[in-house]
Structures are given as structure tokens and as C-alpha cells.
């Protein structure tokens with residue numbers, strides 16, 4: 001993956017990035033800072049995966065916001081504010097997304113630069129202010145942070161008119177654990193475990209991203225077999241999670257026969273994960289340099305057997321789901337996100353592809369030759385289900401071809417890396433997890449330790465989409481909408 | 495409809511018939527101490543590699559006096575220590591019944607050492623929940639633990655057959671299942687959820703994060719596990735714990751820890 005790193009003056013930042021995104025079709029991958037005295041902007045070229053990292057020095061803790069021209073920047077600018085105290089001027093709605101009231105108001109966890117610092121308008125002073133919708137008959141429904149089902153915590157504030165949602169505000173940050181800071185506190189060799197537990201249901205994507213990020217600091221290529229095993233792990237994870245999400249959608253409309261059948265075949269995906277890595281959630285398998293252990297041909301054969309089982313089951317089951325009359329009635333036309341809004345907010349993953357966004361980080365990844373995109377255009381709950389159903393089958397074919405290659409080659413699966421990271425290096429990676437694009441960026445200090453590590457989970461882009469999709473829909477359809485985006489709270493909150 | 499019924503009937507009952515089985519051969523499980531002598535000072539490979547500092551080695555005057563203590567409550571079952579140990583003092587444990595009633599019991603010691611922690615321990619009075627419990631789940635972590643609780647309720651493991659069901663409000667819950675390390679913003683919601691429960695009530699910490707904070711311990715988010723906030727009656731270690739381990743923990747709470755059947 002080609003990475004270009006350059007400086008960009010604050011005066012030119014707005015126009016340069018605006019042009020690169022609007023005219024040259026680049027995407028904003030990540031906006032962050034190292035210690036609070038500069039901005040880092042990572043742009044991704046979706047055509048070939050080339051990355052441009054811009055570093056902009058700041059004189060003060062104010063900078064012009066990009067969000068009014070490039071809405072996809074709006075959430076990340078909030079995060080930068082919360083973590084570093086950097087204020088994006090003219091941001092349409094700056095609010096606290098990660099730190100809650102119990103934190104002291106002048107606490108900016110990742111701001112490490114010394115020198116005078118006048119604490120800006122507090123991101124979390126007093127009570128959090130929800131957007132208020134006024135008018136006759138408008139009432140609010142607060143939900144969360146603890147939900148009725150078995151899911152992560154977050155707060156939804158619905159403003160409703162009758163049964164219809166007028167506005168939904170999403171408040172997150174309940175599971176902010178300080179993952180990025182922790183990564184600067186431990187030896188980089190232990191970092192992969194922290195990356196994995198950022199959001200363990202996509203631990204493979206996080207682990208691969210972490211490994212590729214470190215490897216790109218060393219400018220190293222890992223052995224071919226390791227790359228194949230990583231693809232295998234990532235696709236097994238995708239199959240498992242897509243099946244779980246399809247089952248969840250069926251469960252949310254009370255189609256329990258389908259829901260439990262999906263849970264059952266998800267078990268097969270878990271079994272594949274266990275055969276491959278010894279763990280159902282594929283943890284502790286991928287490491288910088290390759291993978292931790294090889295997989296024997298006998299194991300590969302067992303995995304193959306599971307693949308065949310899935311191959312017979314999945315088409316039958318997805319057909320039963322997608323052609324069911326009740327499913328069509330409940331899911332079509334519900335929770336729509338138009339193509340234009342999806343573009344503006346740079347939606348990623350199945351949610352983006354269901355709204356016609358032709359972007360999947362696998363399309364430019366060297367380990368995915370002949371990759372084909374799953375695309376739908378309606379942008380409703382049904383399309384998101386269809387995209388997942390198609391992707392499961394595609395992943396199964398990828399798994400098959402990778403298994404073939406693995407059986408026919410013998411080679412190294414691991415490359416020993418030096419003890420210290422190269423000094424003052426920068427590394428970056430983009431991985432398509434089951435939720436979509438996951439960006440990671442690492443910087444090392446003079447002595448080869450990690451001085452800054454950032455993640456941008458797919459959910460950072462996609463949470464806005466849920467707020468858009470819920471609007472003008474029935475309150476009763478909200479759980480379905482929510483499920484169809486399969487968002488991560490922990491991946492967002494870190 | 496007919497298609498669906500045929501499909502369901504063709505697949506029959508898929509639920510595991512035994513209550514508790516050893517984890518499969520492919521599974522790594524959690525580490526356990528085999529009793530084989532440890533090399534002590536000259537080695538310490540496991541201690542240095544452990545991502546959560548779960549291992550402590552107390553050097554004695556000779557090999558036979560060298561002790562390992564391994565805190566499963568901090569262990570994220572990465573299996574590094576098992577892979578590294580040259581003397582096979584640490585091996586993998588395929589018994590899913592890893593839950594314990596106290597934090598101390600999660601610390602495995604090779605004979606001769608003892609460890610004490612200050613974690614709050616739950617109720618010691620007679621157990622009111624022997625046959626059936628209604629559980630409320632509060633997630634404060636990364637969702638993998640939650641998904642394993644859901645999996646424990648799926649058609650394969652089916653915890654309802656042991657009298658465990660998940661309810662949607664603390665008001666009618668007997669047991670609070672907490673996952674995740676409970677970071678700062680969840681301290682208060684968790685307390686309030688507990689206070690909303692009627693007595694008698696019990697708390698189970700599900701997963702390594704919930705047991706000790708796991709990889710997040712001592713971060714600025716004060717995510718040090720459930721026992722910093724509430725008294726805990728059962729700890730279930732693992733990152734995430736296997737669905738059978740979760741069931742074992744629930745059964746332990748009901749004084750009905752199942753015996754381990756043989757894997758056929």
C-alpha cells in the first residue's frame with residue numbers, strides 16, 4: 001500500500017482537502033492529532049488504495065472546520081475536540097461524543113503537548129444538551145444507555161410526533177475505555193491484544209489492521225502464507241458476523257424460525273474460527289510479522305468440511321429470509337438512506353454499499369484478486385440485508401479458493417520483526433472488516449516506541465446514517481433500522 | 495411456509511445433549527498449572543510475554559521452591575504462556591467450568607503460595623436461587639462477551655433448559671450479568687440498574703474485563719471491573735468466556751455446577 005506523507009499549511013488545508021475529496025474522489029479516512037499541536041488528515045483513494053497523510057501544524061487550538069463543506073468530517077472533528085481540546089471553528093454542532101460528565105472539564109486524555117493552553121469551551125460541562133424539537137404534540141422518548149436486549153450501551157433520544165420519529169439523537173461514549181492511550185503505554189508487541197479488544201466482534205479486522213500498520217512502519221511484506229491465513233480469518237469472521245446480523249434482523253421482526261436457524265449455522269462459522277485459531281472470536285492469532293501458528297492440512301480439510309456445510313445451508317436459508325412476504329413487508333422502504341446522503345457522510349461497509357456506494361477496501365487490497373463488489377441501490381433495511389446475504393456467499397467462495405491455495409503451498413507463516421520500531425516512523429492500514437472500512441495509524445518516537453496510535457472504526461462514519469434512517473420512520477421500526485446497520489459502540493467509543 | 499417447515503424438521507433438534515462437555519481439541523481454552531516444576535528466574539518467559547501481567551513468579555531457593563501464580567481473572571486466554579513455557583508448567587485447560595465464587599479462587603497457585611485480593615465478594619447467606627433465575631444483562635465492554643451470552647441462549651447451548659432466561663428489565667431480574675470493564679460513564683448506570691432490582695439479588699461478572707478490567711485495568715477511564723462498583727457473587731473469566739463457561743457460572747450460582755461429560 002502506497003503511503004505519501006507531507007506537510008500542509010493550515011491556510012491551504014481547507015481548499016486542498018476539499019478539492020481532493022470533491023474533484024479527485026478521495027475519501028477522508030481519518031482526522032486526528034498526535035499530541036494536540038497539529039492535525040493529521042488521512043485521505044484514501046478508493047480507486048487504488050493509495051494513502052495521503054497530511055500533517056498541519058497548529059499555532060493555537062482553533063482551526064477552521066471542514067464539516068460544512070465535507071459533512072463526512074463532522075463526527076471525527078468532534079472526537080478530536082474531545083480528545084485533544086482542538087476546536088473546529090464553525091462546526092455545525094460540536095458536542096461531546098466520548099467523555100461524559102464524570103470526567104473533569106479540562107481533561108483531554110490525548111493532549112500531551114506542553115506549553116500554554118487556554119482550556120476551550122468545555123466539551124462536557126454540566127449536563128449534556130440534547131437537540132430539542134419544539135412544536136405541538138412533539139414528545140421525547142429516552143432509551144438507554146442500558147438496553148432491553150443483550151447489546152452494548154448507548155443512549156437514544158427520540159423526538160416523536162405520534163408514532164413517527166422526527167429526530168433521533170444518539171449519545172455514545174459509555175464504553176470509552178481509553179484504548180488509544182493504552183496503546184502508547186505498553187510495549188508494541190503487546191499492542192495487538194489491545195487492538196483486538198477495542199471491538200472484539202471484529203477482532204480479526206483490528207488485528208490485521210494493527211499488524212499491517214506496524215509492518216508498514218518497517219516497510220515489510222509478510223510471507224504469502226501468512227497473508228492467505230489472514231484473509232481466511234477475516235472472511236470467516238465476516239461470514240460469522242453477517243450470519244449473526246441476518247439472524248438478528250429476522251429476530252427483530254419475530255421471524256424466529258429463521259433467527260434460530262441463522263444462529264445455528266453461525267455456530268458452524270464459530271467452529272471454523274476455532275479450528276483455525278483455537279478461539280471462537282479468532283483472537284490472538286494474527287500478529288505483526290504474520291500469524292502465530294500455522295494451520296495443518298488436516299485442520300484445513302476440517303475447515304473445508306464446514307465450508308461445504310455452509311454452502312448447502314446458506315442459499316436455502318437466505319432465500320427463505322429474503323423471499324418471505326413478512327420480511328418484504330417489514331423491511332422494504334424502511335430506514336432509507338439516499339445515495340446522496342450516503343455519499344456526503346461517506347458511509348462505509350454494507351451500509352454504504354446498500355445505498356450504492358461503490359467502495360469496499362478489499363477492492364484494492366493485493367490479497368483479494370478479482371474481487372467483486374456487492375451493490376444495492378435502495379438504501380433500505382432490505383438492501384442492507386441483501387448486501388450481507390450476497391457478501392456471505394462471496395466470502396465463502398473466497399474462503400474456498402484460499403483453502404485450495406493453502407493446501408498446495410508450504411512456506412513460512414511468520415517473519416521475526418526487530419525489537420524496536422523504526423524511530424519517527426509512520427504506519428497506516430486500511431482493512432475492510434464486516435462493518436466496513438477500518439483505518440489505523442501509528443507513529444513512533446525517537447526510541448522506537450509507539451507515541452500515538454489511532455483507530456477509525458467503520459461505525460464512526462455510520463452512526464450518522466442511523467440517525468438519518470430513523471427520521472420519518474415509525475418508532476416501532478427503530479430496532480430493525482438499528483440492527484440493519486450493525487454498528488459498534490465499543491469500536492466507536494474506544 | 496411448507497418449505498420452512500420441511501427445512502426445520504429436516505434439521506431436527508440440534509441442542510447439545512450433555513450439560514457440560516470439554517472444549518473441542520482445536521480450542522485453546524484457558525491456561526492452567528500442570529504442577530511441573532518451573533525454571534524461575536532464569537526463564538520468566540511467560541511472565542514477560544503476558545499482555546495483562548496475569549502471571550507472577552516467586553523465586554525460591556531451588557526449582558522445587560519456585561512458584562507460579564496465574565490470575566485467570568486477568569487472563570485474556572491469548573495462550574502465549576502455554577506456547578512459551580519450556581517446562582510445560584502451564585498447559586491448556588479444556589474444562590469450561592472456569593467460574594469461581596471469589597476473585598481469589600481465580601488465582602491459580604502452584605503449591606505453596608497464596609494470594610489475596612481486596613475485591614468485594616457477594617452475599618454469603620443461603621442461596622435463594624436454586625432452580626431458575628431471571629437475568630438482566632448490562633454490557634459495558636466490547637460486545638464479544640455479550641455475544642457469547644446470546645450464544646449460550648442459542649439452540650445449541652440453550653441455557654433456558656437449565657432454568658436461565660434473560661429479561662428486559664432489572665425490575666423482574668434476580669441476577670445481574672455484567673460484561674466489560676465498567677468504564678467511568680457506566681459506573682452510575684450500573685449502580686442504578688442494581689438498585690432497581692428487588693432483593694434477593696445476585697451479580698455475575700462475565701468475562702475477564704468484568705472480573706478485573708482485563709487489558710483496560712488502571713486506565714484513566716477507571717475501568718477496573720465490576721467488583722469496584724458492586725459486590726460480585728460469581729466471576730466468569732475468559733476473553734470472551736465460552737458459552738459453556740457462562741452456563742457453568744450460572745449453574746454455580748444456583749449450586750448446581752454440572753459434571754463434565756466425555757466428548758464422544
Ligand code: SF4
Pocket residue numbers: 525540543544545546547548549564568569570571572573574575576
Ligand atoms: S494465556 Fe492468560 S496468563 Fe497466559 S499469557 Fe495470555 S493472558 Fe497471560
Ligand code: SF4
Pocket residue numbers: 197200635636637638639673674675700701702703704708732733734735
Ligand atoms: S473480556 Fe474480552 S471479550 Fe469480554 S468485554 Fe473484555 S475485551 Fe471484550
